[in-house]
Amino acid sequence: MAVKSRPRQALxxxxxxxxxxTAAACGGGDDxxxxxxxxxxxxxxxxxxxxxxxxxxxxxxxxxxxxxEESWAEFTECTGIAINYEGSGxxxxxxxxxxxGGNAPDIAFIPQPGLIKRFADAGKLKAVSADTKTKAEANYxxxxxKYATVNGQLYGAPFGSNVKSFVWYSPKTFTEKGYKxxxxxxxxxxxxxxxxxxxxxxxxxxIESGDATGWPATDWIEDVMLRTQTPExxxxxxxxxxxxxxxxxxxxxxxxxxxxxxxxxxNGGFGDSKSIxxxxxxxxxxxxxEDKCTLHRxxxxxxxxxxxxxxxxEDGDVYAFYFPAIDASGGKPILxxxxxxxxxxxxxxxxxxxxxxxxxxxxxxxxxxxxxVSANKQLDINNVANPIDKLSxxxxxxxxxxxxxxxxxxxxxxxxAGTFWxxxxxxxxxxxxxxxxxxxxxxxxx
Amino acid sequence: MNFDLADQADKFVMLxxxxxxxxxxxxxxxxxxxxxxxxxxxxxxxxxAAAADAGVPIAAGAGRGREGWLAAGFLAPALLLLAIGLIxxxxxxxxxxxxxxxxxxxVGFDNYTWMFGQPDIQAVLLxxxxxxxxxxxxxxxxxxxxxILVDKARGEAVAKALIFLPMSISFVGASIIWKxxxxxxxxxxxxxxxxxxxxxxxxxxPQQWLLGQGYKLNTLLLIVIMxxxxxxxxxxxxxxxxxxxxxxxxxxxxxxxxxxWQMFWRITLPAIRPAVIVVVVTITIATLxxxxxxxxxxxxxxxxSVIANEMYNQSFRYGETGHGSALAVFxxxxxxxxxxxxxxNIRKQRSEA
Numbered sequence: 001m002a003v004k005s006r007p008r009q010a011l012x013x014x015x016x017x018x019x020x021x022t023a024a025a026c027g028g029g030d031d032x033x034x035x036x037x038x039x040x041x042x043x044x045x046x047x048x049x050x051x052x053x054x055x056x057x058x059x060x061x062x063x064x065x066x067x068x069e070e071s072w073a074e075f076t077e078c079t080g081i082a083i084n085y086e087g088s089g090x091x092x093x094x095x096x097x098x099x100x101g102g103n104a105p106d107i108a109f110i111p112q113p114g115l116i117k118r119f120a121d122a123g124k125l126k127a128v129s130a131d132t133k134t135k136a137e138a139n140y141x142x143x144x145x146k147y148a149t150v151n152g153q154l155y156g157a158p159f160g161s162n163v164k165s166f167v168w169y170s171p172k173t174f175t176e177k178g179y180k181x182x183x184x185x186x187x188x189x190x191x192x193x194x195x196x197x198x199x200x201x202x203x204x205x206x207i208e209s210g211d212a213t214g215w216p217a218t219d220w221i222e223d224v225m226l227r228t229q230t231p232e233x234x235x236x237x238x239x240x241x242x243x244x245x246x247x248x249x250x251x252x253x254x255x256x257x258x259x260x261x262x263x264x265x266x267n268g269g270f271g272d273s274k275s276i277x278x279x280x281x282x283x284x285x286x287x288x289x290e291d292k293c294t295l296h297r298x299x300x301x302x303x304x305x306x307x308x309x310x311x312x313x314e315d316g317d318v319y320a321f322y323f324p325a326i327d328a329s330g331g332k333p334i335l336x337x338x339x340x341x342x343x344x345x346x347x348x349x350x351x352x353x354x355x356x357x358x359x360x361x362x363x364x365x366x367x368x369x370x371x372x373v374s375a376n377k378q379l380d381i382n383n384v385a386n387p388i389d390k391l392s393x394x395x396x397x398x399x400x401x402x403x404x405x406x407x408x409x410x411x412x413x414x415x416x417a418g419t420f421w422x423x424x425x426x427x428x429x430x431x432x433x434x435x436x437x438x439x440x441x442x443x444x445x446x
Numbered sequence: 447m448n449f450d451l452a453d454q455a456d457k458f459v460m461l462x463x464x465x466x467x468x469x470x471x472x473x474x475x476x477x478x479x480x481x482x483x484x485x486x487x488x489x490x491x492x493x494x495a496a497a498a499d500a501g502v503p504i505a506a507g508a509g510r511g512r513e514g515w516l517a518a519g520f521l522a523p524a525l526l527l528l529a530i531g532l533i534x535x536x537x538x539x540x541x542x543x544x545x546x547x548x549x550x551x552x553v554g555f556d557n558y559t560w561m562f563g564q565p566d567i568q569a570v571l572l573x574x575x576x577x578x579x580x581x582x583x584x585x586x587x588x589x590x591x592x593x594i595l596v597d598k599a600r601g602e603a604v605a606k607a608l609i610f611l612p613m614s615i616s617f618v619g620a621s622i623i624w625k626x627x628x629x630x631x632x633x634x635x636x637x638x639x640x641x642x643x644x645x646x647x648x649x650x651x652p653q654q655w656l657l658g659q660g661y662k663l664n665t666l667l668l669i670v671i672m673x674x675x676x677x678x679x680x681x682x683x684x685x686x687x688x689x690x691x692x693x694x695x696x697x698x699x700x701x702x703x704x705x706x707w708q709m710f711w712r713i714t715l716p717a718i719r720p721a722v723i724v725v726v727v728t729i730t731i732a733t734l735x736x737x738x739x740x741x742x743x744x745x746x747x748x749x750x751s752v753i754a755n756e757m758y759n760q761s762f763r764y765g766e767t768g769h770g771s772a773l774a775v776f777x778x779x780x781x782x783x784x785x786x787x788x789x790x791n792i793r794k795q796r797s798e799a
Contacts, residue, residue: 093762118765122548211745211763271632271654277747278630278654414764422566425747429657439566445547445766 041078050080052349057105059091071366104344112409113147120150129351135358157358161338163392164299166320185326201268204293206284214421218408225252226333245437268293337406419443543771557772581733589680610678617738628655687721
């Protein structure tokens with residue numbers, strides 16, 4: 001789900017502001033300070049297509065969208081390709097409406113491989129050009145390319161990404177109370193018990209996210225699934241080679257339930273465990289700052305949710321540690337997600353933009369502007385300023401990492417963005433594991 | 447991000463162009479609408495006069511052909527748009543409802559068996575039924591009672607304006623207001639939701655209203671929003687109807703010694719019956735289509751979904767075009783009897799008049 005990769009402060013004001021900014025950028029253009037650039041256009045020679053336009057549609061909005069537009073400002077200036085960027089909070093539904101209505105954007109950043117497959121099967125997507133393919137293969141691991149490959153054909157290069165296997169905490173509180181960052185599941189539970197024993201609520205969580213309510217809970221299940229089972233079983237589950245209500249899945253869900261449905265553990269600052277389903281995911285972890293809870297499992301992009309002035313660092317107000325594995329011998333499984341740049345048109349300028357977005361130059365330009373994580377191998381970790389982004393890039397580039405893509409994004413949308421989310425909401429509200437999993441299994445498209 | 451007016455000049459020019467185009471087009475159309483029928487009428491009169499002068503008997507409907515063409519000419523664009531915007535999509539949706547997820551093969555009645563077979567979709571249908579039964583009844587009743595109570599009372603205009611106000615708020619806006627009414631904070635915190643604050647004042651525990659604690663409480667709480675919006679509409683129409691009751695009838699009834707109760711059941715209600723039917727039918731159709739409130743409040747979670755919301759989700763979010771179309775067709779089928787009833791009703795009134 002794309003929602004996961006963007007801060008959803010969802011302020012209409014900010015959107016309006018963004019529109020004004022975009023309009024201003026269209027009018028002027030010369031006066032913007034493309035700080036990241038060197039002013040030397042020779043690197044862009046291969047992409048030149050004077051006087052052309054390319055439209056891009058994605059779910060990235062507000063500040064992040066501004067940074068994105070800044071990241072290709074120099075490219076636009078040097079190549080003569082104007083990029084019309086549009087970000088929408090209704091991206092997933094609207095993209096399908098636009099494509100079916102014959103009004104597809106040239107390029108879309110799709111965060112769900114399931115959706116890529118659907119468009120590819122329907123013959124709407126254009127396979128990447130040879131140049132893009134070469135760049136994508138050089139810059140991203142085969143694992144990542146697999147998600148944008150349908151029937152042996154590559155449809156897009158990976159773009160931004162995020163790491164989900166993080167537990168947010170307050171280093172300050174940890175030092176004050178003498179807690180140690182847990183490195184195994186048992187230590188994590190022992191720490192939770194210690195906090196609960198002292199009369200506190202160790203965990204806080206929130207899965208309300210507008211029409212995407214439920215997705216943070218699916219991330220929980222996927223992350224635990226990667227810890228109770230092997231990555232191979234995870235793949236089988238995601239591809240429906242084992243039923244959704246397989247005992248192995250039930251085991252993972254129940255284990256997640258020992259935290260999420262445990263009224264002694266949750267929901268710090270919000271109420272009982274049922275309050276998880278009505279707590280906005282953006283607010284889910286904030287009680288950490290007031291010491292009403294201590295731990296909050298959420299992805300790297302949660303860094304954007306802390307109020308202004310919060311220091312996100314190993315010695316700051318908040319930071320995150322790796323969501324520990326149950327059995328350390330199985331390596332460090334990582335759950336993550338990201339967008340892919342797919343094209344609905346194959347005009348040369350569209351291909352040029354697609355190729356450029358797959359390049360190391362763009363990844364580094366964008367990273368220098370801040371708040372950016374990508375699995376691009378060319379990305380120089382020194383260009384990443386934010387400590388949590390640095391940690392994420394380090395994990396993504398580590399060859400020993402066992403990476404798995406967000407399962408609900410790989411499943412068919414009616415499950416991955418439908419019954420899985422809904423089922424999780426009902427589960428949090430007290431429905432039993434077996435009933436929930438059967439409900440999801442029954443809805444899997446035949 | 448400085449906003450330079452000069453930079454935007456071309457946009458203003460465009461806006462001006464649009465305005466001019468609008469004036470020219472609409473003004474021209476109005477002019478044509480005014481001139482042509484007048485000219486045709488004058489001509490016919492002249493012809494009739496000439497015929498009468500010559501002593502030729504006049505055939506009924508003579509000279510109507512040209513006016514018929516004119517009428518067809520004006521109707522054609524509307525019919526064309528209706529065909530493109532309504533009839534074609536309706537036919538296409540019906541066809542799609544018999545096809546699979548991506549509309550690539552026919553699957554017969556699979557989508558319909560799915561609709562009635564899935565427990566969660568059954569819940570959706572049940573919810574829609576509850577909405578349709580409760581909203582028109584309560585909204586009309588409340589509107590009617592209010593209309594009678596404030597009729598000829600002091601400060602009638604203000605009282606009416608108060609209940610009519612919610613009508614002017616969009617469904618989404620109204621839902622956001624009510625979201626705050628139902629908002630939940632745990633007992634140890636300050637309540638930000640009105641309802642829970644009242645509960646706390648009376649010494650109760652704050653409730654998570656929208657999660658639903660049985661008896662479809664959350665659906666009923668969403669229904670309250672719709673009633674809040676629609677009661678004003680009912681009140682305005684019914685109030686106008688009450689005022690239109692001929693004073694003689696009311697006076698005659700008074701002289702005959704009716705009490706208030708008899709007055710309502712024997713005089714007022716029969717007199718405003720057509721208005722009540724219009725109100726009920728309009729609200730029923732609006733209720734069947736309810737989408738914004740559910741989507742804004744819960745997005746159909748906690749078993750509060752209704753057909754329109756589920757249709758949107760299935761078609762556009764899950765890519766299950768077949769399922770979505772089947773739901774749409776079902777909704778369409780539900781509306782048809784109401785529309786037929788309304789048309790027959792109008793016809794009957796006309797023949798009575």
